[in-house]
Every structure is written in structure tokens, then in C-alpha cells.
Amino acid sequence: MKKSENIVVGISIGDLNGIGGEIVLKTFEDSRVLDFCTPVIFASAKAMNFFKSHFKSEINFNITNNLNQIVHGKVNVFNSWSEPVNIEFGNEDLKIGAYAIKSLQSATKALKHGDIDVLVTAPINKHNIQSKDFKFPGHTDYLAQQLEGESLMFMVTDDLRVGLLTDHVPVKDVVNHITEDLIINKINTVYNSLKVDFNIVRPRIAVLGINPHTGDNGVIGNEDDTVLRPTLKKLKEEGKLVYGPYAADSFFGSNNYKSFDAVVASYHDQGLIPFKTLSFGQGVNFTAGLNKVRTSPDHGTAYEIAGKGVADESSFKEAVFTAIHIFRNRNEYEELTANPLKKSSKKI
Structure with a gap:
């Protein structure tokens, strides 16, 4: 390394x-x-x-x-x-x-x-x-x-990580993109990234609902009941600590996110508005899964302040250090996978 x-x-x-x-x-x-x-x-x-x-x-x-x-x-x-x-x-x-x-x-x-x-x-x-x-x-x-690899937009800080089922997709098309295969692929990508890139042994993942109030038993859409819940059940049966779907409107305001290692949102603004509200200037966009x-x-690009010398470099600097941290974690994971006895010797 x-x-x-x-x-x-x-x-x-x-x-x-x-x-x-x-x-x-x-x-x-x-x-x-x-x-x-x-x-x-x-x-x-x-x-x-x-x-x-x-x-x-x-x-x-x-x-x-x-x-x-x-x-x-x-x-x-x-x-x-x-x-x-x-x-x-x-x-x-x-x-x-x-x-x-x-x-x-x-x-x-x-x-x-x-x-x-x-x-x-x-x-x-x-x-x-x-x-x-x-x-x-x-x-x-x-x-x-x-x-x-399987790419995933993963917004991260020290205490908040938000992944997306769909990213740059028009809102009118979101539901059509969310399939069982997509959910499984994206959550597996988050799960593996938490283990390999962030050194979390047993990741806990929360998943936000597709519809308001996760559909209110079909009153506001049935995708949460017909697609999301059955797929999350399959992932749980594999032994993954995956929870939800949670109603997105109250999830962050209640600090519920602090109980999990990552949150998976159904679409771009559902995840990124709370993320940037809670961590703007310190957050990092990490492309997980590659x-x-x-x-x-x-x-x-912040054109409105470009050239004026007043731009805040904090998020860019965090991006540099996050990249370094993830690179080192990946190398360490590869070493431990290749030599599992090394892990036990560290604990002695």
C-alpha cells in the first residue's frame, strides 16, 4: 500500500x-x-x-x-x-x-x-x-x-451519507426507473461501499419511500407497496441491515438519519436537498461502485462569484481528503481480504 x-x-x-x-x-x-x-x-x-x-x-x-x-x-x-x-x-x-x-x-x-x-x-x-x-x-x-463497476452518486460527510436510486432523471420519469433490479443493485453498491470504502463492518441502511408518506397504503401511489417493500424484504433475508421505507418528509428533521450509516433516497432532490441543507460547504460527492x-x-460553478476571490474551498478540500481516505481504506480492505490473519493480529 x-x-x-x-x-x-x-x-x-x-x-x-x-x-x-x-x-x-x-x-x-x-x-x-x-x-x-x-x-x-x-x-x-x-x-x-x-x-x-x-x-x-x-x-x-x-x-x-x-x-x-x-x-x-x-x-x-x-x-x-x-x-x-x-x-x-x-x-x-x-x-x-x-x-x-x-x-x-x-x-x-x-x-x-x-x-x-x-x-x-x-x-x-x-x-x-x-x-x-x-x-x-x-x-x-x-x-x-x-x-x-456499478456507479452510484453518494453524497458524504463524516456523519451523513446519502445515496440515490435515481440521480439525473426527470421527476416525471422517476417511478418508471425504480425496479427491483435497480433497487437491489443500488443498495448493494451502497452496502459494499460502506464496508470497503468507509470501513464499516455491519452497515445499517435506511431507505426512503418513493411516494409521500410511503404511499399511505396505496392512497398516494402503490409503488412503495408493490416494488420497494418486497425488494427490501429480499435484501433483509440475505442478512443485510436494510430498513424502511421511511416517509421522507420527517426523516431528516427528526434526526432519524443519525441511527444509520447511510440513507438511500428514491430520487435526486429527495436526498440532496436535506443533505445540502445539513452539510453545505462540507459535503463531498463520491462516485461509489467504480x-x-x-x-x-x-x-x-458559482458564476455569480467567479473571479472575485471570495469562493470557499472547504468542500473541494474535503473532496481531496475524502478521496485519499477512501483510497487508503480500499487498499487496507484488499490487504485484509488477502491476509485475514492480519486483522486478528491487529486486535492482539
């Missing part, structure tokens, strides 16, 4: 007109972060030096065209393109969206090849990244295609 200070954290720069460049610089201006990882920013020397000058950063980059030449203890910049880019903070620009994708594709290639250990993605604009060559709703869907580790902050 790698020592923590040697973990190579790849960073896709996101939308250059947003706050990505600023929060990346602010994160690594704290030199103590370099004691835990070696960052590699996938952008260009010209773009990063523009950010450095604009935000008056004192970071000295190691610029490279070769990932074999990254320097530990330095903030590395890998040239994913060489031409100058016109950066205009706060503007939505299709050309800038194309560079966000260049960065993401370059970083993903490095992740697949093992040149970096984990990937942390700065925010993109889901509209200006669309093109004839890139037709994904966002990072998660693209990475699910590129990497092995064979590589990817995290991101829990916010977007």
Missing part, C-alpha cells in the same frame, strides 16, 4: 470561467495538504498561471507534459492542451465547456492507466459541455462508462 504522502491526486479543472481554478489554488496554498498527497492538475500552464496571477497566489507549479515527471511535494500541472484560452469569469461559453471536457478526458485516461491514484473533479457546467462527441449529463455518467476513486465538491 502506498504511503499517504505518495498518493497522487488528479484534478480536472472544470469550467475555467467558474470558481474551479480559485478553489484548487486555495486548497493547495495550504502547504500542509502536500504532506498527504501529490496533486496533478489537468489543464495547461497558461491557464494555471493566469489563475495564479489573477488570484495573487504564491504557488510555484511544476509544469510537465509527462506524467512520469511529476514531483512529490509540488503542485503539478499536466498540459492537457497548449493553446491559449480566453477566460472570462462568470460567462457560460461552449468553448470553455470543451476545455472542461479535455481536462476530464485527460485525467480519466491517467486514472485508468494508473498514472494517478484518485480523481477529484472541479465543477463543470452541464449545459456547455454538451457536444456531438460528449452527450453525458455530467461527470458521474461519463465515468460510469469509462470505468468498471473500480477507481472519484470525488468532487458538493456545489457548482
Whole structure:
């Protein structure tokens, strides 16, 4: 297993007109972060030096065209393109969206090849990244295609983890997507992630209902009774500690979530509104279920404050440390699985 200070954290720069460049610089201006990882920013020397000058950063980059030449203890910049880019903070620009994708594709290639250990993605604009060559709703869907495994949007903090049965799906289509197979796959992904990525031996998972009041015995829809409850029963019979469905409207306000290691919501806003209300600025978006580790902050491009020097880097910094933590937990799990006696020797 790698020592923590040697973990190579790849960073896709996101939308250059947003706050990505600023929060990346602010994160690594704290030199103590370099004691835990070696960052590699996938952008260009010209773009990063523009950010450095604009935000008056004192970071000295190691610029490279070769990932074999990254320097530990330095903030590395890998040239994913060489031409100058016109950066205009706060503007939505299709050309800038194309560079966000260049960065993401370059970083993903490095992740697949093992040149970096984990990937942390700065925010993109889901509209200006669309093109004839890139037709994904966002990072998660693209990475699910590129990497092995069953992807799941998993929003995490130290004391709250929220997974989703459906993520970027229109509300009118949610019910049609929620099938027995989907429920089993998503909850198994959450369960395995809690064990492998978060070192929780016997995970307890709460599942929120599909309809208000979980359908009120069919008065407000019958999907909770016909699809969700029977599927949860099957998972319980396998020995998994899965509970619910719970009425979503009171679940978080009553602090019920504190009794569980994770909560699985039926759709995007049902899970993310309470998550961001309780933890905004500290939350991390983790793509669970893939064979590589990817995290991101829990916010977007924030065009309205881009370039002003007032962006809060807390969530991005948390994303970096969460990626490191999960990478180490996965390595430890693999070691213990390969050598189960090592676990018992630790307890002596």
C-alpha cells in the first residue's frame, strides 16, 4: 500500500470561467495538504498561471507534459492542451465547456492507466459541455462508462451519507426507473461501499419511500407497496441491515438519519436537498461502485462569484481528503481480504 504522502491526486479543472481554478489554488496554498498527497492538475500552464496571477497566489507549479515527471511535494500541472484560452469569469461559453471536457478526458485516461491514484473533479457546467462527441449529463455518467463497476452518486460527510436510486432523471420519469433490479443493485453498491470504502463492518441502511408518506397504503401511489417493500424484504433475508421505507418528509428533521450509516433516497432532490441543507460547504460527492476513486465538491460553478476571490474551498478540500481516505481504506480492505490473519493480529 502506498504511503499517504505518495498518493497522487488528479484534478480536472472544470469550467475555467467558474470558481474551479480559485478553489484548487486555495486548497493547495495550504502547504500542509502536500504532506498527504501529490496533486496533478489537468489543464495547461497558461491557464494555471493566469489563475495564479489573477488570484495573487504564491504557488510555484511544476509544469510537465509527462506524467512520469511529476514531483512529490509540488503542485503539478499536466498540459492537457497548449493553446491559449480566453477566460472570462462568470460567462457560460461552449468553448470553455470543451476545455472542461479535455481536462476530464485527460485525467480519466491517467486514472485508468494508473498514472494517478484518485480523481477529484472541479465543477463543470452541464449545459456547455454538451457536444456531438460528449452527450453525458455530467461527470458521474461519463465515468460510469469509462470505468468498471456499478456507479452510484453518494453524497458524504463524516456523519451523513446519502445515496440515490435515481440521480439525473426527470421527476416525471422517476417511478418508471425504480425496479427491483435497480433497487437491489443500488443498495448493494451502497452496502459494499460502506464496508470497503468507509470501513464499516455491519452497515445499517435506511431507505426512503418513493411516494409521500410511503404511499399511505396505496392512497398516494402503490409503488412503495408493490416494488420497494418486497425488494427490501429480499435484501433483509440475505442478512443485510436494510430498513424502511421511511416517509421522507420527517426523516431528516427528526434526526432519524443519525441511527444509520447511510440513507438511500428514491430520487435526486429527495436526498440532496436535506443533505445540502445539513452539510453545505462540507459535503463531498463520491462516485461509489467504480473500480477507481472519484470525488468532487458538493456545489457548482458559482458564476455569480467567479473571479472575485471570495469562493470557499472547504468542500473541494474535503473532496481531496475524502478521496485519499477512501483510497487508503480500499487498499487496507484488499490487504485484509488477502491476509485475514492480519486483522486478528491487529486486535492482539
